[in-house]
Amino acid sequence: MHDSSLPALKTSCANPVAVAPPGKNGMAAFAGRNIAVDAYRGFVMLLLLAEVLHLKAVHDAVPQSLSWRILAYNQTHVPWAGLSLHDMIQPSFTFLVGVALPYSIQSRIKKGQAFGSMLRHTLRRSLVLVVLGILLRSTHSTQTNFTFEDTLTQIGLGYTFAFLISFLKPSRQWICFGALLSFYWLLWALYPAPPTALDLTSLGVPPDWHYNYSGLAAHWNKNTNLGTAFDVWFLNLFPRASPFRYNRGGYATLSFIPTLGTMLLGLFAGQILRKDAPRVPIQKFLLFAAGLTIGGLLLHFTGICPIVKRIWTPSWVLLSGGICFLFIVSFSWLIDLRGNRRMAFPLVVIGTNSIAAYLMASLCDDFLTRNIYINFGSAVFTIFGHAYETLLSGTVVLAIYWLVLYWMWRNKIFLRI
16 A cells, blocks of 8 residues: 555544444444544555455456446556545545544543653654554565655654644644645745656656646656655665666655645544534535635646645645545544444444554465465356456455454454554
8 A cells, every 4th residue: 555544543542442343232332432533444444455356457357347447447546647546545544644633632631641742652653654664665675665655654754743733723723734735836836847858768757658747737747856856865865776766656755745734634624523523514524625626626727736646746635635524524424424333333343453454455465365375276266257366366355354353353452553
């Protein structure tokens, strides 16, 4: 995943209530938790775990199917501009980190922790996230792969700043948000655009690349931007098997700055949820969703700033933030207003142990897939034809993931940072 999150993917840090299964009296254990947030978190983690289904392989086997084409598209990242459902995993993680932050701070204040103690804990959490992200990216490398563009390290780099900003007045928090995105946009806009004669293939850009912008938007083209220039300097400060020249996916370390903007949007949402509780702020969140989405689209289509998730452009912060608000309002409506808490239970099992789910998705896919083939035999998974082999085998792996998480939940085993 390119995706994850995590310190705050646990509003449970503020509400450490064990959630009982939805049985006769099980719903009482949901008291004290924001189940809509838990379910949203679980949904996002499910999208990550479901990568094991390999829907693109099914589509490649049956290319004439529109349904599989749509499903496959939404389980892959767009090459550059635009978005798919899969592209919403990382911003949702980051957004939920911000949502949980005011709950976590309030919980620690009630326990009598001073600001200095909370700040030290925040710094440790940030460091752990960065180190864990580097280690996970190094599991298939012969040496430590110092890279800072994945979900964990991006959140870790920005988390302490979000913590500090959370102590400001709401109006000043919004000023920080606007100044952050505006200044970041200006830095990229002032960085020289690539010359037209530049051989882009030497920078990892395919010869048939269809996402090269012109005019002002050219400052956000792949691997010819400020983010790549910074990484050519920064990443080569670390031991490497060969000098860093570009990131194949176009990702950049500096994206942690606008990623902080996404975290702040989550912080605003969390503060509103706490302030308005037990009332669900449906209308407020819908206004946020509409305003942010329209703002992001306007920046993109006017050529001021393209929507590119891989380099986390300011317009992407606005668009993805608007969608995050739409997600959280949808889960709040379904669960809190419509009363569908029992239906949320499978997602809550995943969402309350998000770190464990993230580690499973990062480390266990190949191991589990190999072993289910050893134990079941390949014939079982080709019963509907080879086109659906990865779908069936992936479904078994996904079921194993959920059962393990359910066992951990039943035994109150929750991985925390």
